[in-house]
Amino acid sequence: MDTESTHSGYSYHSSRSGRSNRHGDRSRERHKASSKDSIRSERSVVINPPDSPSQESPVHNGEPLPGEPSPGADPGDDPQDDNWGETTTAVTGTSELSISQEEVVGLGKEIQDRTQGFRRYLPLAVGLCVGLLVLATPLVFLLLPVVMWPDRLQACGTACEGLFLSIAFKLLILLVAIWALFLRPGRASLPRVCVYRAFLTTLTLLLTMSYWLFYGVRILDAQDEDYHGIVQFAVSLVDSQLFVHYLAVVLLELRHFQPCYSVCVMRSTDGETRHYNIGQLSIQRAALSILEYYYRDFPIHNPALLSASKHRAAKHLAGLKVYNVDAPGSTAGAQPGNGNQSRTMVTTAGKRKDAAHNELYYEEADYDRRVRKRRARLVVAVEEAFTHVRRMKKEDERTTPSDIMDVREAALAIFPSMARSLQKYLRTTRRQHCHSMESIQKHLAFCLVNNMSPKAFLEAYLAPGPTLQYGPERWMADQWTLVSEASVTSGIKEGTEFLLRCLDFSLAITIKGIPYIRITEEYIDPKSHKFLLLLQSETSV
Structure with a gap:
């Protein structure tokens, strides 16, 4: 403990003395950057989809595949240990009063979860209160005169009974319509209030308050x-509420159905691109629709492939050596005989740079060869395992029911025969972090229960699937940041561009308008297709 304290104190004072000279320059740069960040912060807003776990690291939960390397490791380096297992990292502290980084992150996440829960359920609570006010107001209009001055009311007989029946069914229809349109669980937490929802809520409150004002002045x-006029007044209120709900259906559900714009979505890390057609939406609603399309259509983001390309580029750059021959303190300046040697080394490095495309070509060819070889081994191993299961199933039909093996036990029995081939294939294709041992065994049991073929089992591993195919821990849907020059509540238009950023990458969105299509008709005379075939009577016989 004392030794650790001494070393830490020494490193602190030494680093402090090294940073004291640069403190003034950094403070001025920080002051200049703060003014730019304040302007940029006004353009950045956050979209928080609900019920989505946060992703703190790109590793999967559960048991990893055997010998699983780091995402940036070279797939050609096979680990020595092929056993299934886990690695654990322990973090120790030197003070009982100190707060660990994990506790600080957990405290911040707890506060963020509370804020997200409040923002998620606040619109639902407001909609529920407005809905109760809308449904209770006509009933209160009918009951107040009966309670306050029952002896002075004029009986209206059958006419009022028919209006009572009409109000009852209209309120029932309005209740179901409000539940279907407004009381649905929210799909996401948008950074700004939806303009149309706020407009409809305000219109409903103004309508209800206007009826209450007229009711208090003219009736109470x-x-x-x-009483017949009072009942008709309540019926007119219910009719007005139904028309407001029809307006809500048009603005919130039907307006954006007709496609008006073509959206280009490009992922920043690997350049994966998709195109979609959307209708009249605001920027934040368009961002929400694009994220839903992203989880459905885009293949899962694999940072291991990007780290491999960065490792290859760093390896090429590491071979380049450049010397400043004309520098006064250089070796070439001190020794005249070394000048030609330095120039020769620069020339060799340039030739090596020119040959980099050949190295890249042979690396990719070798990678494709290893992928095909390990894929063939995996296919053969899986087919043999499924053949063994079919043979065991035929043998079980001739045995007693007590000796029949469960599907889960059968999956655990045949899994070791294909585990090594599957492990090597996933490690070679750098997708080992996307599949845990538990998920593979569950998928294998599902295929055995439904009597699927080996090809159906392998389809989930031979090619990367969409993001929703994997577990929620791989979605990275905890927080998205919307960066836009225009206001996020404004509608999209031709040339609109904005950015959706998450932890590891971003989505660049460009809006293009669908052109006005004009189709003309051209009439073709049916007689123009007729022709006459003349045959000669003379033959060559």
Whole structure:
């Protein structure tokens, strides 16, 4: 403990003395950058999809594949240990009063979860209160005169009973319509309030308050005795509420159905691109629709492939050596005989740079060869395992029911025969972090229960699937940041560009308008297709 404290204190004072000279320059640069960040922060807003786990690291939960390397490791380096297992990292501290980084992150995440829960359920609570006000107001209009001055009311007989029946069914229809449109669980937490929802809520409140004002002045204060007129007044309120709900259906559901714009979505890391057609939406609603398309259509983001390309580029750059021959303190300046040697080394490095494309070509060819070889081994191993299961199934049909093996036990029994081939293939294709041992065994049991072929089992591993095919820990849907020059509540238009950023990458979105299509008709005379075939009577016989 004392030794650790001494070393830490020494490193602190030494680093402090090294940073003291640069403190003034950094403070001025930080002051200049703060003004730019304040302007840029006004353009960045956050989209938080609900019920999605946060992703703190690109590793999977559960048991990893055997011999699983780091995402940036070379797939050609096979590990020595092929056993299934886990690695654990322990972090120790030197003070009982100190707060670890994990506790600080957990505290921040807890506060963020509370804020997200409040923002998620606040619109639902407001919609529920407005819905109760809308449904209770007509009933209160009918009951108040009966309670306050029942002896002075004029009986309306059958006419009022028919209006009561009409109000009952209209309120029932309005209740179901409000539940279907407004009381649905939210799909995401948008950074700004939806303009159309706020407009409809305000319109509903204004309509209800106007009826209450007229009811208080003309009916309650005057103690109107015409109960038939009061009932018709309540019926008119219910009719107005139904028309407002129809307007909500048009603005919130039907307006964006007709495609008006073509959206180009490009992932920043690997350049994966998709194109979609959307209708009249605001920027934040368009971002939400694009994220839904992304999880459905885009293949899962694999940082291991990017780290491999960076490793290859760093290896090529490491071979380049450049010397400043004309420098006064250089070796070439001190020894005249070394000048030609330095120039020769620069020339050799340039030739090596020119030959980099050949090295890349042979590396990719070798990679494709290893992938095909390990894929063939995997296919053969899986086919043999499924053949063994079919043979065991035929043998079980001739045995007693007590000796029949369960599907889970059968999957555990045949899994070791294909585990090594599957492990090497996933490690070669750098997708070992996407599949845990538990998920593979569960998928194998599912294929055995439904009597699927080996090809159906391998389809999930031979090619990368969409993001939703994998577990929620791989979605990276905890937080998206929307960066836009224009206001996120404004509608999209031709040339609109914005950015969706997450932890490891970003999506660049470009909006193009679908052109106006004009189709003309051209009439073709049917007689123009007729022709006459003349045959000669003379033959060559």
